[in-house]
Amino acid sequence: MAVIVQKYGGTSVGTAERIGAVADRIAATVQDGTRCVIVVSAMGHSTDRLVNLANEIAPVRSQREMDVLLATGEQVSIALVAMALLARGVHAQSLTGWQAGINTEAVHGAARIESIDQRRIEQLLDNGIIPVIAGFQGIHGTDVTTLGRGGSDTTAVAVAASIHAQSCEIYTDVDGVYTADPRIVAKASKLSAISYEEMLELATLGSQVLHPRAVETAKQHGVQLVVRSSFSEAEGTVIKEMGSMEGMRMVTGVAVEKEVARIAVLGIQISKHHLSAMFQALAQEQVNVDVIVQSVVKTGEVDVSFTVAEADATHAIRMCESLQSVLGYREILQELGLSKVSIVGAGMITNPGVAAQMFAAIEAAGAEIKMVSTSEIKVSCVIPSRFLSEVVNQVHQTFALDALE
Amino acid sequence: MAVIVQKYGGTSVGTAERIGAVADRIAATVQDGTRCVIVVSAMGHSTDRLVNLANEIAPVRSQREMDVLLATGEQVSIALVAMALLARGVHAQSLTGWQAGINTEAVHGAARIESIDQRRIEQLLDNGIIPVIAGFQGIHGTDVTTLGRGGSDTTAVAVAASIHAQSCEIYTDVDGVYTADPRIVAKASKLSAISYEEMLELATLGSQVLHPRAVETAKQHGVQLVVRSSFSEAEGTVIKEMGSMEGMRMVTGVAVEKEVARIAVLGIQISKHHLSAMFQALAQEQVNVDVIVQSVVKTGEVDVSFTVAEADATHAIRMCESLQSVLGYREILQELGLSKVSIVGAGMITNPGVAAQMFAAIEAAGAEIKMVSTSEIKVSCVIPSRFLSEVVNQVHQTFALDALE
Structure with a gap:
């Protein structure tokens, strides 16, 4: 049975109510036997709150301790999402970065993922338990690291690659990738599919739906991405390899x-x-x-x-x-x-x-x-x-x- | 050179300003070469905030996920205290429960410490670095556990026992153990010393200075405890074995x-x-x-x-x-x-x-x-x-x- 990785961003898990809605959506997804791995970001503005605290305490900050501090944000989210799932009768278990085997390079604040020891994730899946993984964080040796900007998206893609997931769904507050900003162009249309390369250019150009780093990782490992809204049932946009067979669009x-x-x-x-x-x-x-x-x-x-x-x-x-x-x-x-x-x-x-x-x-x-x-x-x-x-x-x-x- | 364990409770690290004061005190302690291990609780009401979030999300709570959630409270504190020390030029490094080798039984919410693998703590001390350890939490296998009520005091005592510390100082918002509640008895006097047994009886009777569990652990391992205020320089009360040589007081x-x-x-x-x-x-x-x-x-x-x-x-x-x-x-x-x-x-x-x-x-x-x-x-x-x-x-x-x- 195929596995789907779903990643929920900070807005999607911003309040207790929204976490409930996320849990409802996951519960609906697994109802037909689909196996899921969940990756979550820190709740809404919790990271800002932690950064402000650190600013109050130390003008020059230790990156190692910043990582220890910031990693708590996602740890709160995974516990709450797992609780919300358990309360709905769905078997789930939270995993921090180190528990999920997310190994990074020895850098603080902007570490890259080097490898994922996916055994614990697979073991949970084999036992019918949904792993709820903290995005944005990993471990080097026994030190907590964080991945920097776009980190949670990258975690989701890397996890999807490590377990050969069928697709990696990125839930955000927009329902897909558009031909232009709908606030400027009333007739902008939502794309059903787009290539990695096009998405990369759009991402770096300011369509801030998905971090370029995550798109690059997905392209490299052939992970099919889907950008969807966590607030609607709309189909979203698929980001994948698009060969000439499909007729490449001149302008996307x-x-x-x-x-x-x-x-x-x-x-x-x-x-x-x-x-x-x-x-x-x-x-x-x-x-x-x-x-x-x-x-x-x-x-x-x-x-x-x-x-x-x-x-x-x-x-x-x-x-x-x-x-x-x-x-x-x-x-x-x-x-x-x-x-x-x-x-x-x-x-x-x-x-x-x-x-x-x-x-x-x-x-x-x-x-x-x-x-x-x-x-x-x-x-x-x-x-x-x-x-x-x-x-x-x-x-x-x-x-x-x-x-x- | 002797090692002292200092434990700072939630009130002592309740705000950025108080964390600064704690760091000042630690910096003063180590100035003469005294080696220190710090154990901290979660900031002030942060645990209440997390419990309320959990209540909103799931009426019946998973104890495993509660532990993952609550452990973030102390993780925030250790990062901030370590940052405050580093900002003062004092070498320090934060350690979560699992990083500090605090092994507990396989119980969630009220685990007892089974053993401490003190090697990382000793290694930091040997390198002139102050370990700043998260109280209240530990690990069983690869699962995060918490120790329940009185947990941080117990962590401090257990760490002190594992590294044969000279004493374990518990910093709180009162400056010692009194013969009676000073709010009731104006003439109540502060005790300079008290035996473990007496402290146990006073603790269980509602002089909520120190959790009985921590006193028991201290008695068992012969760890000398000191109860002191983090807001004053007063001497505090020593809790230790008091033989008949010292003339046991009839009523303490x-x-x-x-x-x-x-x-x-x-x-x-x-x-x-x-x-x-x-x-x-x-x-x-x-x-x-x-x-x-x-x-x-x-x-x-x-x-x-x-x-x-x-x-x-x-x-x-x-x-x-x-x-x-x-x-x-x-x-x-x-x-x-x-x-x-x-x-x-x-x-x-x-x-x-x-x-x-x-x-x-x-x-x-x-x-x-x-x-x-x-x-x-x-x-x-x-x-x-x-x-x-x-x-x-x-x-x-x-x-x-x-x-x-």
Whole structure:
């Protein structure tokens, strides 16, 4: 009999009432004999509460002790979900990260899973007991570790891979992956299926349904993912390998990232390492740089433009200024109030002219294109935010995304 | 170099600020090279919060999952205390029950410690690192267990025994053991030392400074206990073996238990098992019976009186009524508004007439003695609560307890 892994996020287990609803759903799933493994996150804002406590106590924090602290969040959830299942007459048993055999590398705060000793999970399944596993946490030696951002999704996928589960269902507060943000595009349609690659591009582009790390792990191990809402019975979106047999869609969706700043460093003296010097310095300061464009203006000089989140703009400019002696630039400009609009589609590779169609759509919406960046399955354009709604709707219409499913 | 175990209770680690104060105290203790092991309870009311969550989710609770849930309380504390120490430049590392090697029997909710694998604790100490251990919890196999009431005190004593610590300091919100409750007896004096046996009698009699279980474990392993306040620098009370060399005090303290109900079952037909039938039934219903007095009234008939907490009185009476066919009693009476006053002293054994002195003191205070119960080092009298203050002060004065130290 097939096994399904179900992962419930912090919102899904945010209150006693919601935990009850989750237990009802699991009880319904196993009624026909389907075997389930459950992975849960910490309740709603409990992690924030713990982080605040730690901040009050120690300004500089020990990562080892932070992991011990934060791991309690999921431990509370697994106990409560297991209790809710037992109260419904469903056999269940909670497992912390170390009890579930989730072995990670020796890193605190952002450990990667190295292996899963799945024997205890399988033993429970063989005895008709549902394992309720704490996401986000593992063990190295006898030390508690946590997996960092996207950790619970990754736990679910890794567990699914280790027991060769039929699929891994990620329950969240949206009912699937859409061709665009329904708050911007009224006609946005829910996709029934999408490839790992497309999902990765959409995930990194800000459709924050699923963490890229989890998608990567799923792709690597061929785990079929399903994104579903824990608040409805809607079908959700399947993320899987999609061969050409299925006819790859040219464009699958439009993603948006708001509050983008463009920083232009003009008249940089060309050297062997002017780019690496600049972006290594920014990386060391944890400034996340997105689109990068370099253009040669005249011999021996270049202009470099890049985008960062608006919140990071001032910090990024100060970093560049501190490199004046290395870069020998003439001036730095910044532009705020921008957004990045991207189209993603695995079929793009074999369809020339997709980028041109997108540019035309943006121009038709009356917006100036500030920057362009492309990959094999993605085209991104930076535009003024005040045109965002018109642009996204125009692009959505151009590629007939409302007809997708 | 000697090792000291320090245990901090829920009030002592109730807020971020108090955790800071605890860390300051530990930092001061280790400054001269003293080696310390710390045991902590869950923060203030965090356990209540978790129990309430569980109540919301499942009316009938799984004890296994309750243990997984409750163990998070101490895990939060150890991480925060370790962080606070590290922030003060003191090397420290948190250990959960399972990491500290606290092995318990296979019972959930009230497990006893079977053994401690103290190697990791010793290894940390050898490396100049303070182990910060979660009280109240342990492990059986790979399952998390909790120790029930008095658990953290017991953890501290058991750890102290396992590493042959010089002493085990229990930090709480009172600064020691007094000859009487200072709220009742203004002249109550703090004892500098007391024997295990006396402390056991005082503990079970309601001087809720230290759980009897911890005192028993300390006595068994010869661990010297110190009760101290975490809010002051006062010396505290030492609990240890006190031989006759030290001159055993006749009376060490007066203990009080309020809100006591007396239930009298009159005219019970004597049988081989009328007492066991009655009190087994009450025990099964979790009614805690204290003083029991049986008196033969006439041939073939007895009256049995016993005390319970006032809150349990109605329930206890109903239980007795349900046994009418077995007991064949004539009638049941109850008396509320009573208190139990007890004197405790290891020297009582060799001093005849102590009980008589106590009775005289109570009569001098104008109170009627409702029931009497004695052991080798204790005399208890049940009296009307309205005389409580006069009685306790009179008894305290009779035995010159204000002169003790």
